[in-house]
Amino acid sequence: MRVIALEEHFLFQDLVERIPESARLARGFPPGPGLGPDRELSDLGAARIADMDRAGISMQILSSFGPGPDLLDGAEARALAREINDRLAAAIAKHPDRLGGFAHLPLRNPQDAADEFRRAVRDLKFCGAIVNGTTDDRFLDDQRFAPVLAMAEELGVPIYLHPHLPPESVRKAYFDRLPGTTGFQLSGPGWGWHSETALHILRMVLAGTFDRHPKLKMIVGHMGEGLPAMLMRCDQVFRAETAHLSRSVSQTVLDHVSITTSGLFTLPPFEVALAVFGADRIMFSVDYPYAPNQVGRRFLDALKLPQVDLEKLCHGNAERVLNLATAEA
Numbered sequence: 001m002r003v004i005a006l007e008e009h010f011l012f013q014d015l016v017e018r019i020p021e022s023a024r025l026a027r028g029f030p031p032g033p034g035l036g037p038d039r040e041l042s043d044l045g046a047a048r049i050a051d052m053d054r055a056g057i058s059m060q061i062l063s064s065f066g067p068g069p070d071l072l073d074g075a076e077a078r079a080l081a082r083e084i085n086d087r088l089a090a091a092i093a094k095h096p097d098r099l100g101g102f103a104h105l106p107l108r109n110p111q112d113a114a115d116e117f118r119r120a121v122r123d124l125k126f127c128g129a130i131v132n133g134t135t136d137d138r139f140l141d142d143q144r145f146a147p148v149l150a151m152a153e154e155l156g157v158p159i160y161l162h163p164h165l166p167p168e169s170v171r172k173a174y175f176d177r178l179p180g181t182t183g184f185q186l187s188g189p190g191w192g193w194h195s196e197t198a199l200h201i202l203r204m205v206l207a208g209t210f211d212r213h214p215k216l217k218m219i220v221g222h223m224g225e226g227l228p229a230m231l232m233r234c235d236q237v238f239r240a241e242t243a244h245l246s247r248s249v250s251q252t253v254l255d256h257v258s259i260t261t262s263g264l265f266t267l268p269p270f271e272v273a274l275a276v277f278g279a280d281r282i283m284f285s286v287d288y289p290y291a292p293n294q295v296g297r298r299f300l301d302a303l304k305l306p307q308v309d310l311e312k313l314c315h316g317n318a319e320r321v322l323n324l325a326t327a328e329a
Contacts, residue, residue, distance in 0.1 A: 002315040003300070004324070005293075006160070007221045007262035007285040008060035011041040015084055016067050023071045028165035028187070040289035041066075044091035049098055055293035057286070058315070061322065062088060063102040063130040065162060070107040070135045077106030081116050089124040100324070102130040102160055105148065114147040121155045127322040128157040128219075133164020133193070139200050141207035149213045158217035158258070158321055161200060163193030163225070170196075189263075189290075197225040202234065205252045208245060217321065221262035221285055223269040227253060228276040254278075258321055260285035261313075265299035279309040283317045 016024075021031065040048070044062070052060060069081035084104045092099045103120030105113035120126040129152065131140065140149065140161070152159050166175070166187050175187040186192055197220055203209075210216060220227070231250040238249050245252065259277055261270065262285035273282055286296035303310065318324060 001311065002058045003056060003284060003297075004059045004061070004315045004318040005057050005286045005288065005296070006061045006219065006260050006283055006318060006322075007162070008062055008288045009041060009065045009290065010044055010062050010088070011038075011064055011066045012084060012087060013038065013042060015080060015087075018076075018080060019067045019071050024067045026168065027067065027071055028168065028171060029067055030184075037289050044088075044099065045094065049095060051288075051293050052098065055286075055297040057293055057297065059098055059100060059324075060288065061100040061102060061127055061318075062092070063160060063162065064088075064104055065132060068104055068132065070105070070132065072106065073108050077108055078112050078116065081106045081113075082119075085116065085120045085124060085126070089120075089126070100322070101126045102128050105129055105131070107131065107135040107145070107148070110145050110147045113145075114151040117148060117151045118155065121157055126157075127324065128152070128159060128217075130160045130162055132162045133196065133200070134167060137167045137169075139203050141203045141209045146212070149209070149216055152217070153213055153215040156215070157323065158219050160219045160221075161197055162221065163188070163197045166192055166196060194222055194225045197222075198227050198230070201225075201227065201253060201257060202249070205245070205249050206238070206242070210252050210256050211246050216256055218257045219260060219283070219321070220257060221260045221287065223261055223264040223273050224259040224277065227257070227259070228269075228273040231276055254281065257281070258283060258317065261296070261299070263287035263291045265291070265295055267302075270303070279305075279312050280317060282313055283321070284313050 064084060069077045072080060081104050088101045092101055103117055103126045105116055107113045117129050171187055175183040175192065178186065201218065201220060231253060234249040242249065247255065254277065258281045259273060260283045284300060286293050
């Protein structure tokens, strides 16, 4: 069966090094060019494909997690986003049946970001765009980002909302004064970035962003970033506060958001996600190389699902949401 993984990462270390270290440190990145296993992140060729083959993964949709063009302004941001996207497209062109990509955008200037979004999808044939958390301490519900959201609607492609390190004020208030690196991990994969991504989606709901952009499609990873467990609670709490919205909180999320399994490979969170989001809104992902392909595949193989739902999870939903070709790989 074809297996598509959507939250799979790379990093062009030399391009990251163009970003001043002061900007990287201010965003919360540790010293150095990026985060994570450098060898696996930098390889978009034979070694990556071989690892996919060992795990029976047909296709990865690639995105960069690390310092990016959203840390820069003006011409520098435009140039960096364009080079990341062009270089990614060149790597995909060598393995077009195995790799796809999400566009990286100069989000501090939303009109520049919208223009690059259009180019990346129409000219480079990318599947959508990646947004890593907040930009300049602002969420996508801010009206300044309307050109980017409108472009996603025009192109008919999703935005993958990926977690990011928290702004400095949040880091100091919530995650400082803990032993060793535990505060950093708590702010990120240990808890913080999952709750912030869920908060990001809920802000978009409550601000009316999805009513203003009725065709907008979003994706979040990590089994829904906690949203499946909390949607009914949100409906209960906000029932009297949402007269300005066309739908309940839960219905808005279910109408606009798909989720992936990235990095969470135990059954309880999957069962909750399946019960709340349904088989049509969940897609397989690994979170490579932060999670091993083989671990993700073992989880997938252990699931007891009807064949029709397994096919949706493995490839059918991704093909539909990302407008991918449906031929078996």
